[in-house]
Amino acid sequence: MASGDVVLSVRGLTKSYGAQRPALSHVSFELHAGEVLCLVGENGAGKSTLIKILAGAVAPDAGTIELGGRSFGSLRPGEAMGLGVATIYQDVELIDSLSVADNIFLGSERRGRIPLTVDAPAQARAAREYLDLLHMAIDEKALVEDLSAAQKQNLQIAKALHREARILIMDEPTSSLGYEEKRSLMGLVRELKQRGMAVIYISHYLEEVFEIGDTILVLKDGEPVGLNRREEVDIDFIVRSMVGRDASAFYRRERVPLGPVRLKVRGMRWAGVVEDVSFEVRAGEIFGIGGLVGAGRTELVTLLFGARVPDAGELELDGVPVKARHPADAIRRRICLITEDRKKYAMFGPRSTLENIAVVHNEFQGGPLIDRRGERRLAEGMISRLRIAVSGPEQEIQSLSGGNQQKAVIARWMAEDADLYIFDEPTKGVDVGAKEEIYRLMVEFARGGKSVIMISSDMPELLSISDRIGIMRGGRMVRIVDNAGIDEQMLIKEFIGL
Amino acid sequence: MNTQLPVAVESRRSIPRLSLLRSQWFLLLVVMVVIALFTGSINPRFFRTNNIVNIFEQISTLGVVASGATILMISGNFDISVGANIGISSCVMAMLIKAGLPETLAVGAGLLVAVLCGLFVGVNAILWRAPSFIISLAAIGVFRGIALALTQATLQTIYGKFEGLGATRFFGVVPLIFLVSLAVYAVVGFILKFTRIGRRIYAIGANEQAAFLSGISIDRNKLAFFVLNGLLVGIAGTMLLSRVGAAQPSTGAGIELQAIGAVVIGGTPMSGGKGRIVGTFFGVLLMGVISNALNMLQVSPYFQDVTFGLLIIFSVAISALGRRRGRAPA
Numbered sequence: 099m100a101s102g103d104v105v106l107s108v109r110g111l112t113k114s115y116g117a118q119r120p121a122l123s124h125v126s127f128e129l130h131a132g133e134v135l136c137l138v139g140e141n142g143a144g145k146s147t148l149i150k151i152l153a154g155a156v157a158p159d160a161g162t163i164e165l166g167g168r169s170f171g172s173l174r175p176g177e178a179m180g181l182g183v184a185t186i187y188q189d190v191e192l193i194d195s196l197s198v199a200d201n202i203f204l205g206s207e208r209r210g211r212i213p214l215t216v217d218a219p220a221q222a223r224a225a226r227e228y229l230d231l232l233h234m235a236i237d238e239k240a241l242v243e244d245l246s247a248a249q250k251q252n253l254q255i256a257k258a259l260h261r262e263a264r265i266l267i268m269d270e271p272t273s274s275l276g277y278e279e280k281r282s283l284m285g286l287v288r289e290l291k292q293r294g295m296a297v298i299y300i301s302h303y304l305e306e307v308f309e310i311g312d313t314i315l316v317l318k319d320g321e322p323v324g325l326n327r328r329e330e331v332d333i334d335f336i337v338r339s340m341v342g343r344d345a346s347a348f349y350r351r352e353r354v355p356l357g358p359v360r361l362k363v364r365g366m367r368w369a370g371v372v373e374d375v376s377f378e379v380r381a382g383e384i385f386g387i388g389g390l391v392g393a394g395r396t397e398l399v400t401l402l403f404g405a406r407v408p409d410a411g412e413l414e415l416d417g418v419p420v421k422a423r424h425p426a427d428a429i430r431r432r433i434c435l436i437t438e439d440r441k442k443y444a445m446f447g448p449r450s451t452l453e454n455i456a457v458v459h460n461e462f463q464g465g466p467l468i469d470r471r472g473e474r475r476l477a478e479g480m481i482s483r484l485r486i487a488v489s490g491p492e493q494e495i496q497s498l499s500g501g502n503q504q505k506a507v508i509a510r511w512m513a514e515d516a517d518l519y520i521f522d523e524p525t526k527g528v529d530v531g532a533k534e535e536i537y538r539l540m541v542e543f544a545r546g547g548k549s550v551i552m553i554s555s556d557m558p559e560l561l562s563i564s565d566r567i568g569i570m571r572g573g574r575m576v577r578i579v580d581n582a583g584i585d586e587q588m589l590i591k592e593f594i595g596l
Numbered sequence: 597m598n599t600q601l602p603v604a605v606e607s608r609r610s611i612p613r614l615s616l617l618r619s620q621w622f623l624l625l626v627v628m629v630v631i632a633l634f635t636g637s638i639n640p641r642f643f644r645t646n647n648i649v650n651i652f653e654q655i656s657t658l659g660v661v662a663s664g665a666t667i668l669m670i671s672g673n674f675d676i677s678v679g680a681n682i683g684i685s686s687c688v689m690a691m692l693i694k695a696g697l698p699e700t701l702a703v704g705a706g707l708l709v710a711v712l713c714g715l716f717v718g719v720n721a722i723l724w725r726a727p728s729f730i731i732s733l734a735a736i737g738v739f740r741g742i743a744l745a746l747t748q749a750t751l752q753t754i755y756g757k758f759e760g761l762g763a764t765r766f767f768g769v770v771p772l773i774f775l776v777s778l779a780v781y782a783v784v785g786f787i788l789k790f791t792r793i794g795r796r797i798y799a800i801g802a803n804e805q806a807a808f809l810s811g812i813s814i815d816r817n818k819l820a821f822f823v824l825n826g827l828l829v830g831i832a833g834t835m836l837l838s839r840v841g842a843a844q845p846s847t848g849a850g851i852e853l854q855a856i857g858a859v860v861i862g863g864t865p866m867s868g869g870k871g872r873i874v875g876t877f878f879g880v881l882l883m884g885v886i887s888n889a890l891n892m893l894q895v896s897p898y899f900q901d902v903t904f905g906l907l908i909i910f911s912v913a914i915s916a917l918g919r920r921r922g923r924a925p926a
Contacts (some may be wrong), residue, residue, distance in 0.1 A: 100610060191688070426811035435809065443809055446802035448869040457799060457810045475759050 104130025104164075105182075105264055105296045106152075108255045111161035114507055121147040122158070123320045127313075129265065134287065134297045136311035138304065139340055140501075140529030144320040145300050149267050152298070153185040154178035164488050165265075183257030185267040192250055194243035199225035202257045202347070203240055209571050228256045232286060232413055247391075248279035254284065266290065267298045269526070272306060275556070276391030277593055284310055303556075304333050304526065316340055340530060349537050349562045354544045356565065357381030361518055363402065366411035371397045373573040379518070379549040383541060386564025386581075387553045394573035396438055397552045399520045402551075403435040404428040415517060432480060432510040438522040438553070444507045445495055452477040452491035462514070480509035483533065500538050501532025508539065520551045525559060557586045571595055617684045620863035620914060624878040628885050635889040642892045647770055652774040655816040655884035656833045659777035659877070662855040663784040664828035666876045668728075670788070670860050671821050672868030675717050677732040678855065679828045680739035682848025685710040686833040687743045690752035690843040706837075707830035713739055714826020718760050724846070728822075743845035753842040762839030780828060785873035797821060802869030857894045857904060858883055860909040883907070 106129040114120035122144040129135055137145050150156040154164070154173035157219055163170045166181040178185075199222045203530050208224070210217040225238040232254045242250065251271055268287075272280045287297060287310050301307055307314060308328060316323040316339045323339045361379040366372055372394045379385045387395050401408040404422025413420040415431055422428040425435070437443035446454050456473035463469070477491045484505045490500060495506055504524070511519065521540065523532040540563060543550050554560045561581065562568060569577045569592045577592060599732035636642040661678055668675055675681075689706030693699060721728040796817045799807040808814050820903050832851075832902040837843050862879030864871025883904065890900050 403809075424811075424813060425809050426813060430810040437809060442803075442805060444803075444806050445807055446799055446869065449798055449802050453795065453798070457795070457807075460792055460795055461811050468790055468792060468795060470790070 100372065101134065102294060102296075102400070104128050105131050107164040108152075109162050109164075111151060111158050111163070113151065113156065113158045120159075120320050122151070122317075125161070125315075126315070127322075127323050127325055128313055129294050129296045129298065130514060131264070131294045132291050134291055134299055134310050136307040136314045137300045138302075138307060138336060139494050140531060141380065142315040143340075143529075145317055147320075148317070148373045149185060149269060149300065152178065152183060152267060153309070154183075173333075179261065182262060182264035183267065184261060184263035184265070185269070185271050186251065186254045186258070186271060192253060195241065197239050197241055198229075198245070198253055199238045201253060202228060202260050204257075214512060221351070224260075226477045226542065229258055232256055232259070232289065248275050248283070251275070251283065252286065255290070263295070263568070265296045265298065267300075269300045270302065271299070271337075272303060277590060278390065282307070282521045287335035294575040299495050302529075304336060307336070308333060320432060337530065349534060349559070351537060351541050351563055352545075353383045353565075356383050357547055360416055361551075362412075362414040364412045364414075366398060366401055366413075367409045368394075368397055368401055368406065369409050371573055372401060372408075375570075375573075375575045376576060377568050377575060379551060381547045381549060382544045383565045384552055384563055386560045386567040387551060387570060387575075388555075388557075388567050388589060388593060389562050389570035391555065393570040393593075395570050396522055397573075398570070398575075399417070399435060399522055399551065399553065402520065403433060404426070416455075419468075423545070429458065429514070429516075432514065432517040433520070434458075434514060434516040435520045436508055436511060438520065440503055440507050440524065444510075445503060447496035448494060451481070451486065451488050451495050451498065453589055455480050455491075455513065456493045456507050458510050459513045476513055477509075480506075480512065482537070484509055484512075499529070501528045504528050505532060505535065509534065512539075516548065518549045520553075522553045523555060524552060525554075525556065531591065539557065557589065561586060569593065620911070621875055621878045624861065624875075624882050624911075628878075628882050631848065631885055631889050635892050639892045640760060642889065643777035647888065649765070649769055649894075650770060651884045651888045653771045654888070655880050656771065656773040656777040657836045657839075658836065658851060658854055658858065658883070659880045660780045660828050660832040661851050662876050662880050663780050663873065664779075664825035665852075665855040665859050666862075666864060666871060666873055667784060667788070667797055667821055667867070668825050669856070670801045670868055670871045671735050671764070671797045671818065672804065672816065673721070673728040674820065674856070675714065675728060675732045675822065676826055676852045676856070677713065677717055677735035677739055677899065678825070678832075679848040679850055679852045680743070680845075681710055681713040681826065681829045682735040682833040682836060683843070683845045684713065684739045684743040684746075685830050686847050687747050687752055687845060688839040689834065689837055690754050691755045693758055694752060702758075703834055706834060707827065710830025710833060711823055711826040714822045714824075714829065715819070717826075718822025721822075722815045722818055740845050744854055747845060749845065751842055751844045754837070755841045758838050759841065760836075760838070761835060770812075770900040773839060776831070777833060780831065781873055781877050784828075786871060793820065798869060854883065857908045860926065863911070863915060865915065879911075 106242060109126045111125045112120055133200040137148065139145050147156060153160050154175040157172035161479050163173060165183070168234065184272055189270040192203055193204065196204070203221045208217040208220045222238050229236055229238060232252065232255065234256065236245065236249050236252060242253065245253065254470060255266070272283060287299070290297060292409065299311065311328050313357055314326045314328060314331065314336060316336060318340060328522045357380055359378045360381050364376050367473070375398055377385070391396050400406050401411070402413060404425050404427050407423050413422070415433065420431045420433070422427065422431065441447070448458070452474060457476040458470055459476055460473060472492060480486070481488060481491060486502050486505045486509070488502065498506065524536050528536065540550055540552065552563060564581050566581060567589070568575045569579065571593065603619060632642065645856060660894050664678070685706045688709045692702035692705055713735070717728060717732045720726065721731045761772060766772065796807065796812050799810065799812060800814060800817060804814055835846065836847065858879035859876050860866065861882060862875025862877070864875060886903060886907065887900060890903060
């Protein structure tokens with residue numbers, strides 16, 4: 099229960115960039131010690147702007163922030179930190195080449211006896227204490243580059259603790275974590291709450307929000323739609339207020355009659371990562387692949403797409419073997435892969451939406467010259483078909499919202515009319531509206547007799563979209579289950595291997 | 597449903613937005629006009645035909661080298677051995693001409709050397725997955741050392757021979773080498789804008805991983821970029837040799853930094869994935885105008901270096917300010 103003192107009070111925060119509608123408009127709330135306030139809303143709803151204001155990275159146009167007994171019109175980054183606000187961003191900000199202890203003490207090093215030196219042993223001891231306090235199994239002497247994503251996140255929390263943070267802001271902390279890691283992060287947040295830490299928690303995953311939130315603040319188009327106590331609302335209510343209409347976390351897809359087997363995978367192997375994976379996908383089927391992060395799912399599809407040559411294994415599409423030694427080989431056989439991390443693996447950030455959509459088309463159609471009229475037609479067609487919100491085809495893709503970026507990346511492959519579509523976490527970091535459109539597309543592909551493989555860590559998605567689910571654990575596909583007879587709990591048990 | 601932004605695709609042509617790059621060229625143009633007017637008011641000789649022709653002649657070689665650098669920088673690569681490459685390829689040409697070989701054969705051999713030098717940098721950068729900056733840094737020593745060994749460190753003069761390219765002026769005013777450099781700009785501009793390999797240059801520079809996963813073969817294309825750059829460097833070396841009438845291993849030294857500077861002044865970011873040849877054209881022209889103006893104003897050559905250094909910082913600052921102003925809401 100949130101019953102502590104008010105540690106942060108925000109009134110009427112408003113911020114607009116340029117002439118558009120405000121990114122944030124008249125947001126007010128109070129945060130108490132030991133309270134977990136969850137911030138939800140579609141991409142572009144103003145969550146990031148709000149936390150940037152609280153972290154001092156952005157100055158609001160209007161409104162006040164009361165923090166540490168003082169009232170501010172805007173904060174500077176150092177000020178926010180000095181008053182106990184610690185922000186953990188999606189992109190973890192640590193120094194890879196330094197040790198865990200060094201990172202915790204970065205900027206506030208313990209001085210050694212000799213001037214200008216650091217008392218490394220004392221730092222290591224103190225770091226150990228922080229880590230033990232939080233029950234973190236991280237070696238304080240390890241280099242940060244050797245840590246997993248989850249460990250890095252934990253380390254940032256330990257660092258916040260060292261800085262005596264009283265308000266912890268977490269931006270999508272679980273988006274790159276596996277199931278178990280998520281569980282332990284939830285536990286950690288609960289522990290921090292017990293110690294009187296106030297937490298502002300931002301997540302697309304509403305199950306998490308309902309698990310740990312005390313209060314839920316919904317933002318829509320920059321405006322606060324409602325500040326709710328968790329006990330008084332349910333997921334459907336929150337989803338409705340986020341999107342302004344009825345929607346369920348479980349998408350009800352249309353079922354498509356399955357055709358003959360189109361894709362056969364036999365004994366796919368990448369030593370130490372993917373072991374002897376075999377499965378088949380039929381025409382019109384959406385084959386889900388589930389498992390914990392690190393189970394070898396992404397690596398498996400990397401092999402199917404020819405982005406890495408497998409150590410062993412065969413791939414057959416419509417009865418003809420596919421020998422893909424380069425993605426170009428796979429694309430020629432009408433296989434396409436929509437990758438997981440679009441910033442890293444799919445987007446040409448500084449290029450136009452048009453070029454991003456036309457890239458595969460241009461690479462595989464026609465001669466050495468670009469058909470500029472054709473590619474424009476293609477891009478404009480895709481933009482209207484997928485309802486990509488852009489000012490025009492020339493707009494840089496990196497200035498679009500996450501959902502629109504993802505749609506533009508998918509459009510790249512739709513132009514190719516492939517036979518096998520592989521989606522790796524197709525809706526990660528995508529708002530609810532865009533999510534449904536992506537699902538609709540996948541079903542459309544299936545209806546067209548194509549085969550679809552979908553890797554997903556989102557349980558409702560995996561369960562509601564897939565016809566069958568291949569479960570991967572430790573590089574092996576341990577079981578293939580029919581969607582009809584399985585629920586979330588059973589699936590999770592399979593993932594962990596219970 | 598996406599309720600955030602109106603979908604505006606109905607209009608066939610989207611409204612031409614004044615891009616940062618375009619405003620950068622515009623700025624360059626304004627700066628150039630201001631400098632010209634200022635210099636001309638102090639020293640009227642600046643506006644004489646002869647002087648203006650001189651400027652064009654002086655920037656021709658740099659323009660060709662900078663065109664190649666534009667390709668490489670957009671693709672996220674560098675070749676700082678181009679100065680040494682000019683040295684070795686023009687020495688080879690001069691020696692062969694001196695030995696009595698037909699000019700076309702000698703030039704052909706020189707171009708081949710330049711292409712091989714580009715290939716050398718490219719192959720090593722790709723093979724060892726090393727930054728091309730470092731590989732080309734190392735290549736400077738290799739190329740210059742070979743050139744020194746070949747020439748025994750002597751000046752290779754070919755006075756009276758092979759002057760056609762460097763000395764021809766149409767109607768007595770338009771230098772042939774300037775026309776050659778314009779043609780190179782045009783070809784590079786065409787490649788960047790209208791061809792598949794042009795799109796690959798941008799794609800690889802913007803995101804190599806994404807380009808690979810879009811079916812583009814990275815290594816083969818990168819190699820092509822380096823070879824193309826080598827060819828352009830060879831052309832630049834030929835132009836320089838014909839104009840000067842002599843070559844030595846240190847010929848062309850330092851041009852790599854001028855070229856990179858001109859490309860940056862023209863608005864192509866060091867991070868790659870962006871940039872246009874028009875920017876490079878104006879960058880080179882501005883450097884030529886400033887250099888000439890400083891001579892006309894009788895500024896000490898030492899301060900010319902200072903000026904160019906500051907000019908590069910100035911243009912980087914302009915781009916940075918533009919980015920900051922145009923930063924999109926997250």
